[in-house]
Amino acid sequence: GQQLNQSPQSMFIQEGEDVSMNCTSSSIFNTWLWYKQDPGEGPVLLIALYKAGELTSNGRLTAQFGITRKDSFLNISASIPSDVGIYFCAGGAQKLVFGQGTRLTINP
C-alpha cells in the first residue's frame, strides 16, 4: 500500500529559528496537505497543495508540492512558541494517507 515517510520525527529548536520538514512517498499523489495537531485535539489544516511544483504560503508557513508528485516540504519561518505541536503531511485524493508526524519543540 501507499506509504509516506516524514522527516524529521522530532525537532528541538530555539524561538525565532526557521523550521523545515518534508514527506516522501513511494507513490504519486494528486494532493498534498499539511496539518498541525495540538495535544488532545484534532488536526487543523494548514496548507493544501494540488499541482506539481505548486508553492503556497500561509503566513509564516510555506509548502511545496514536488515536481515528481512524490514529495512535499513545509517550512516555518521565525518560529514562535505557539508553533509547538505535531505536524503531519497527508497525501492522496479523497482518501488520505498520513505521515508519521514531526514533533516540534521550541525553546524560548
Next chain:
Amino acid sequence: GAVVSQHPSRVICKSGTSVKIECRSLDFQATTMFWYRQFPKQSLMLMATSNEGSKATYEQGVEKDKFLINHASLTLSTLTVTSAHPEDSSFYICSANDRGEYEQYFGPGTRLTVT
C-alpha cells in the same frame, strides 16, 4: 467555515458495553466523512469512509461488525464501538470534506477509555 464537531469529547465505559460517537459538519454539507483512530504518539489510521446514504467502506483489518458506522444525513455520521474492550481505548477522530473537495476538516476527537 468548515467546522466539524464531535460528541462526546471524552467517554469512559465498561468492557462489554457499546459507545456511540457523533460527528457533525456544522457549516457545510459533507457527502463523505472519515473515521480515524490514533494511538498515543502515533499517526492517524483511517478506519472507514462513510458516504451519506450508503454503507461505509472499511479499511483492511477493521471489523465492520464491531465499529458500526451510520451516515444518515449530509451533516451527521456516527461511529458505534460495540462490545468495547480495553484494547479499543484510543483517540477517535472524524473528518469531513465538502462536496467535490479533497481537503479534510477534522473534529476535535473523542478520547475513549474502556475499563
